[in-house]
Amino acid sequence: MYTEISSLDLQKAVELLRNGKLVAFPTETVYGLGADAMNVNAVKKIFTAKKRPADHPVIVHIENAEQLSNWACNIPSSAFALAKKFWPGPMTLILERAPHVSDIITGGQPTIGLRIPQHPIAQNLLHLFGSGIAAPSANSFGRLSPTLAKHVAEELGTAVNFILDGGACTLGIESTIIDLSSETPRILRPGSLALTEINSVLGGCLSSQPTSSSAPRAPGALPSHYAPKTPLRIIAPAKLKKFLADSDQKPIAVLTQNEIFSENNNIRWILMPKDPIQYAHDLYAKLRSVDDGSYSMIVVTTVPQNEEWTAILDRLTKAQGR
Ligand code: TXA
Numbered sequence: 001m002y003t004e005i006s007s008l009d010l011q012k013a014v015e016l017l018r019n020g021k022l023v024a025f026p027t028e029t030v031y032g033l034g035a036d037a038m039n040v041n042a043v044k045k046i047f048t049a050k051k052r053p054a055d056h057p058v059i060v061h062i063e064n065a066e067q068l069s070n071w072a073c074n075i076p077s078s079a080f081a082l083a084k085k086f087w088p089g090p091m092t093l094i095l096e097r098a099p100h101v102s103d104i105i106t107g108g109q110p111t112i113g114l115r116i117p118q119h120p121i122a123q124n125l126l127h128l129f130g131s132g133i134a135a136p137s138a139n140s141f142g143r144l145s146p147t148l149a150k151h152v153a154e155e156l157g158t159a160v161n162f163i164l165d166g167g168a169c170t171l172g173i174e175s176t177i178i179d180l181s182s183e184t185p186r187i188l189r190p191g192s193l194a195l196t197e198i199n200s201v202l203g204g205c206l207s208s209q210p211t212s213s214s215a216p217r218a219p220g221a222l223p224s225h226y227a228p229k230t231p232l233r234i235i236a237p238a239k240l241k242k243f244l245a246d247s248d249q250k251p252i253a254v255l256t257q258n259e260i261f262s263e264n265n266n267i268r269w270i271l272m273p274k275d276p277i278q279y280a281h282d283l284y285a286k287l288r289s290v291d292d293g294s295y296s297m298i299v300v301t302t303v304p305q306n307e308e309w310t311a312i313l314d315r316l317t318k319a320q321g322r
């Protein structure tokens, strides 16, 4: 379920976007920080608000697949096959950029990231606005993506002109990014989509190269990202007891799917869901709840190592930062 918003609020958001302002809006993955993708000065404000390096490209959100050719060129048939299967939804496609697209959007790269979100508020906004909305996640660069409107307000403050509050994002982690700009399709960032399903749409030609070897400016290439301010460590459940007993960095917040084994004032226990979909939904909100300076460290116990957990494992590893 999502929170309905009034048509007045939507109108206001559209007006602000048309006037080159920043509007945060919910998507089914995380909240985006939106600007008119055709307005270079507006897009520049995103970089300032997020303290984002200029060479880090932003995704352009569009309303339907017909708009792909407004932003990309030499679009392969695989893009339309993936679009048919997964859009609207949590998928971003990297395609060859159309000549008019600004370097500000693409970070100077010859490619562009495009996505059709499924969230009704995002869809209504795109429909009323009538053009592409550039929108990275609405957080400071390198930090946890926001899954609630209040996260955006807390983090970006007055840098964002208006926030459309759609309640909690259903998926909770960012879209799957698929690079179709070179011969072999490649995952640059795993997300909620099953890799086997993507591969079957692509006729089995998805590259099995790990994300870390991807293009230099892709999110997977950064050693630290999606990170709380508090240092985060991933610890195997079997080693947790000893780790906590030996640590001189208390108080510690522990996010675990396993049994909580001791009551100790220096340890805050957060029980995480066993189901990967629910875990992803909760992850950033739970991390934020213990990232207020009260803890010296956040410990997260290892999650299962299978396909359903790939995206969560990716985010936790990036959050740990090494
Ligand atoms: O779920 C999502 O994708 C959310 C919602 C708001 O749509 N957006 C999001 O945007 O996560 P952002 O900017 O936080 O992460 C997008 C990533 C960036 O790390 C960027 O490097 C990568 O996508 N990206 C964008 N355009 C690219 C391009 N042309 N080539 C390679 N990577 C690109």
Ligand code: MG
Pocket (backbone or CB within 6 Å): 136, 137, 145
């Ligand atoms: Mg982001």
